[in-house]
Amino acid sequence: NAGVTQTPKFRVLKTGQSMTLLCAQDMNHEYMYWYRQDPGMGLRLIHYSVGEGTTAKGEVPDGYNVSRLKKQNFLLGLESAAPSQTSVYFCASTNRGNQPQHFGDGTRLSIL
């Protein structure tokens, strides 16, 4: 049982480039989330989804877009990468009720 899988694990981009981060979960979870984690800032919510075909903005959505075309996948896109988006990105999923979030291993993204 893989749980939550994020690809890629590492990436270096130049300013202005675009890329997509993929999150896949095999637990049939309804809810999926994208966070960024910066030193001293904790986990900040970028976007989330409450089901297939739905997305919503979190605390820090600017510069990012998301899509949830299939229940098991949640994609995070950077259209024009900026150095301020250098961070570690975590995807998480959960079901309704009192269940905890399951996190992927993270994507370490550096933008030069």
Add this chain to the structure above:
Amino acid sequence: GQNIDQPTEMTATEGAIVQINCTYQTSGFNGLFWYQQHAGEAPTFLSYNVLDGLEEKGRFSSFLSRSKGYSYLLLKELQMKDSASYLCAVRGAGGSYIPTFGRGTSLIVHP
């Protein structure tokens, strides 16, 4: 909105007991989670409290007081492997199950 406060860093000695506090101010309350995160790794679930009182799981316990907006994570018989960041997350009102995370407490365990 929600505001969650945890100490930034704590140190303790192997074999000792340490208490990590979390205070919160939220619009509604639907549960509080504690996660452990080792450096360079993903957060992993430790405990969940939705009612007042103490939840015990082996060496780890978590306490909640909803009236005081307060929780703590108690770690007993500390081991070197307990050196990690501990994240408090509060789920507010509403049906979107969106937790808000505190900034985390970095625990350093010394021999």
